[in-house]
Amino acid sequence: MKPLTYKGVTKSYGSHQALDRLDFTVHPGQIFGFVGGNGAGKTTALRIAAGVLAADQGAVYWGDSPVGRPEAARFGYMPEERGLYPKMTVAKQLLYLGRLHGQSTAQARSAMTRWTRRLGIDAHHDKPIDTLSLGNQQRVQLAAALIHDPDVLILDEPFSGLDPSAVDDMSEVLREKAAQGVPVLFSSHQLDLVERLCDRVGVIAAGRLAAEGSLDELRAPRTGHSLYLEVEGAPPGWPEGTPAVASYRPDAAGVLVELADGHTENDLLAEAVRHGTVRALNRRRPTLTELFRDLVDPAKDGTPA
Amino acid sequence: MKTPTEKHTRPLQGTWQVYRREIEARMATKGYLVSLLVLGLLMFGLTVGLDFAGKPKTSSVAACGAPAADFGPAPSGARLVPCPDLDAARRLTADRKAEAAAAVTADHVTVVLRGDTPDQARAVALALGRAWATNHAYALQHIDTAALDQAVVQAGPRLDTVGAGVGAAEISGLISMIVVLFMQIVGQGSAIAQGVVEEKSTRIVEVLLATVSPLQLMVGKVAGIATAAVVQVAAMLGAMLGARGLFPDAGGSLPGTAALLSAGFWFLLSFALFAGLFAAAGSLVSRPEDLQTVLMPLVLLTLAPVAVAVAAVQSLSSSWVQIVQYVPPFSGLLMPLQAGAGNVSLPQQAAAAAVTIAATAVTMRLAARVYRNSILRVGAAVRWRQALAA
Incomplete structure (x- = not known):
């Protein structure tokens, strides 16, 4: 299996810059979660990797080869806007897509049987898509992305609109494919799922990669509000003017503090005890949601500093 | 992962699969087969009926x-x-x-x-x-009186027919048939546009474009629908020729077999000229209900040759007709008309066909550009100029 690598991928729509020199790699067997606000560029980035759109500059590589039509045919792609022929039966639809990916009719039929059974929709082979429930339509859509046993999986918001049981099935399939060595790249707004499933996460904002790494790397204390301090009896805004505090923001019953350069927790503690009784002092590891909020829209975090 | 017998999608294979699906979706339906039968019977009946209608009454x-x-x-x-x-x-x-x-x-x-x-x-x-x-x-x-009759018979008159002119009734029959074929271009062209907008509105197009290029998708779709149209036209022409075979006197005012075949050939060329543009028009909109707005100018362009032919038929040998008959899309109607009247040679038809084929290459190129730039743009209708400039 080969890695999927974005190298300087840039894309504009007229005067709007959708992607700006995007660089990251999804290694074989890795599940990579792609998060970002609406319009941040996630869908454009995934479409370029799937071969649906062309980059203005840079390229996506599969191993050493830039992704072209033959490479993209080996990828499984699930677009954000789900789409199937509404009047075509499940079986005909999947056979058609399998053949489009280069399978013979026999290979496509065998894969169709396997995946529909695996996803619990084998009873609906001969039903047109528009007679199925939304959840089952989503399962057919996933089967469409998997029908040719792809070497790379690219899924745009795969969990959107799924019921809990379908979310579990989808998660299991992604883990299974990753265990087979397939690089899995997906975007999602459901950060709890990203946190649960992904080996690595990329946060995209305004077309640029704002952060990228494993969850532990991303959540490691950085130059952010990483100390939580609760001081009983201290007036609100007590950290204001304190030399050890670079910035702070209220959080729950205390404050989140960023230490000023050259100061340690001891300096902060010494300052704090002068304002009241210190009930808590600990390092805060941000959740992905907090991280996302800080990276994507820092102006909204209410930091007075 | 990949089994040894599996292969990457080749350009022709992708187009072939799209073509095959279109054929199955359109031709393997009861509606299509019934329409084929009804059209065949209708043309058979019209051919035989025209014979009786055209015969002088006693x-x-x-x-x-x-x-x-x-x-x-x-x-x-x-x-x-x-x-x-x-x-x-x-x-x-x-x-x-x-x-x-x-x-x-x-x-x-x-x-x-x-x-x-x-x-x-x-x-x-x-x-x-x-x-x-x-x-x-x-x-x-x-x-x-016997001697008088004999003298009259000896003096004449004798009939002397010169030239290979065709009767006005036959020309009228030919015009009617070519107009029907041009209406087929509009009908089947609209079917192409509807097929494109259906794929866009159901969003399947993005799944397809992850596997085939926009050009492959467009060509496969156009070829599939064109095949359905050609089979329909062949059924109509076949029914007319069949009626002639069974009733040799039938359809006295209809064009001859050579004129029918020429009309069929020019129908194919004219359809190819417009088919890509209909596909491009379909890609400009996201909802079927918006289709009529973008199709209207194209329908008018497709039917323009009919108006020109009506004017030209008054004098097929006039100098302006001699020029316009080589200009697409007018050649699609004027050439079979001239062929039916015996006014053009085969090389002249070949020259006009070459011009039409070159024009088709240009329209297909433009259509592919519009299609590629519009097919993923959802929302308000894309303008032709925007799609060409993107």
Whole structure:
């Protein structure tokens, strides 16, 4: 299996810059979660990797080869806007897509049987898509992305609109494919799922990669509000003017503090005890949601500093 | 992952799969097969029916008061009904057992008519009356009528037909048929546009474009729908030729077999010229209900040759027609018309076909560009200029 690598991928729509020199790699067997606000560029980035759109500059590589039509045919792609022929039966639809990916009719039929059974929709082979429930339509859509046993999986918001049981099935399939060595790249707004499933996460904002790494790397204390301090009896805004505090923001019953350069927790503690009784002092590891909020829209975090 | 027998999607394979799906989706349906049968029967019936409608009618005209031979040979299109006298002639005509009558009483002949006697029957009755009066006059003058007839036969007239001109009725039949074919281009072109907008509105197009290029998708779709259209036109032409085979006199006012084949060939070229543009028009909108707005200019462009042909048919040999017949899309209608009238040679048709094929290459290129730039743009309709500039 080969890695999927974005190298300087840039894309504009007229005067709007959708992607700006995007660089990251999804290694074989890795599940990579792609998060970002609406319009941040996630869908454009995934479409370029799937071969649906062309980059203005840079390229996506599969191993050493830039992704072209033959490479993209080996990828499984699930677009954000789900789409199937509404009047075509499940079986005909999947056979058609399998053949489009280069399978013979026999290979496509065998894969169709396997995946529909695996996803619990084998009873609906001969039903047109528009007679199925939304959840089952989503399962057919996933089967469409998997029908040719792809070497790379690219899924745009795969969990959107799924019921809990379908979310579990989808998660299991992604883990299974990753265990087979397939690089899995997906975007999602459901950060709890990203946190649960992904080996690595990329946060995209305004077309640029704002952060990228494993969850532990991303959540490691950085130059952010990483100390939580609760001081009983201290007036609100007590950290204001304190030399050890670079910035702070209220959080729950205390404050989140960023230490000023050259100061340690001891300096902060010494300052704090002068304002009241210190009930808590600990390092805060941000959740992905907090991280996302800080990276994507820092102006909204209410930091007075 | 990948099994050894599996292969990457080749350009032609992708196009072939799209083409195959279109054929299955459109032709393997009851609706299509029924329409094929109905169209075939309709064209068969029209061809045979036109034969009967086109044949001259036979009128019953009474020849009364004298032996039928005294009225001379019966004119064509007339069936003579003998009767004894003028009263009987009046009764037969009034009772509509005859359309008109020529009745001899003593030394003169009377022509009996109704107010609604058809012109043809009136002319026959007058001719019968005039023939009896002439024969009666010859007898009074003691002229040897046998010798007179022989002398007239020897003097003529003889028929001498020159050139290979085609009758006005045949040209009218050809125009009607080509107009029907152009209507087929509009109908099947609209089907192409609907197919494209269906894929766009159901969003399947993004799944497809992850596997095939926009050009492959467009070409496969256009070719599939074109095949369905061609089979339909072939069924119509086949039914007409079949009717001719079964009833050799059928469809006297319809064009000859060579003209039919020429019309079929030019239909294919004209369809190819417009098909890509219809696909491009479909890609500009996201909802089927917006389709009519973008199709209207294209439909007008497709039907423009019909208006030109109506003007040209007044004088197919005029100098402006000699030029316009080489210009697409007008050549699609004017060339089969000229071929039907015997006004153009095969090399002239080949030259016009070459120009149309070159124009088709240009329209396909433009259509592919518009399609590629619009097919993923969802929301408000994309303008042609925006799609070409993107």
